[in-house]
């Protein structure tokens with residue numbers, strides 16, 4: 001089976017991803033020698049309906065290092081491409097450590113985690 | 127800047143005929159390309175590429191495409207030439223800031239479309255809400271997310287949840303009550319009725335949507351939004367169109383929303 005493809009978003013035009021996390025993840029991807037796609041800004045690809053979005057989803061699993069899964073799911077949708085919930089795993093660089101994110105990206109298995117329902121999460125007791 | 131301008135894609139080639147880069151060199155090369163707004167494929171198969179880059183020793187992988195040697199003096203020049211050839215977007219010509227709709231939550235109520243004065247929203251052929259003109263959105267302004275009663279509007283680059291795409295909690299939905307209050311300034315009860323698509327709603331809608339009222343509603347709404355949502359940049363409020371223009375655009379937006387709701 002083909003290993004999941006990897007997409008890394010650098011969130012170039014905003015400071016919402018901690019810079020040490022995004023740089024750390026990119027550095028480790030480069031050290032690993034794996035094949036991957038790196039984009040300056042996934043939001044921009046969505047707005048410009050870049051053909052890469054479609055190409056990435058056309059063949060097997062996909063791991064995406066960007067931000068919140070709900071945002072990524074609907075950014076792809078706005079770009080004209082529906083992500084397959086059973087074939088997509090998102091590493092949230094806004095909240096995850098370098099180690100967690102890179103483990104998720106480099107492990108051969110896919111742990112799908114795209115949000116699938118509109119149900120509100122129970123708020124934590126205060 | 128036009129959204130139809132594509133992004134430049136490059137392939138970082140390290141296969142036969144080129145030297146494999148050291149990991150640190152690979153990292154610096156990719157990071158530098160990303161800072162120029164370019165999409166980079168680090169793989170032997172070049173996929174959608176416009177330009178090959180690499181430290182070519184003997185063989186240029188595909189003579190029909192542009193190949194640029196890393197470290198060459200002409201590197202930046204070649205990139206901008208390729209950008210021009212493709213008609214691609216210039217580096218950082220736009221901060222991609224725009225609303226993204228969570229259709230698992232959206233009820234197609236059209237409040238956002240009615241609220242936005244900048245023509246960002248529209249509808250598709252099935253009258254379903256769409257974000258159509260992302261580049262007309264006011265950078266760093268999350269105002270329309272605050273009039274959505276369903277917390278369905280995200281700005282992925284916003285600082286806090288749920289607007290940034292974080293999960294929507296019960297507590298967030300409680301806060302939506304405040305939004306409903308705000309939307310009442312836009313004629314929220316009218317919208318509630320609109321959703322039922324009753325005859326009664328039709329007549330109220332047409333009566334209440336005169337241009338003076340639309341203008342007064344927006345002015346009140348923006349003042350209230352600015353007081354409860356300190357994150358609406360002052361320059362956005364300051365750059366609002368003239369009162370006459372607001373009234374004109376408000377009417378156009380209301381007409382669009384009305385048509386989308388089939389009224």
Ligand code: SF4
Pocket residue numbers: 009010011012014016017040041042043044066067068071072075282283
């Ligand atoms: S997808 Fe998320 S991480 Fe990427 S540019 Fe947009 S906000 Fe930033």
Ligand code: SF4
Pocket residue numbers: 227231232233234235236237238239255273274275276277278279
């Ligand atoms: S205000 Fe919210 S629920 Fe209503 S149409 Fe806009 S995004 Fe959908």
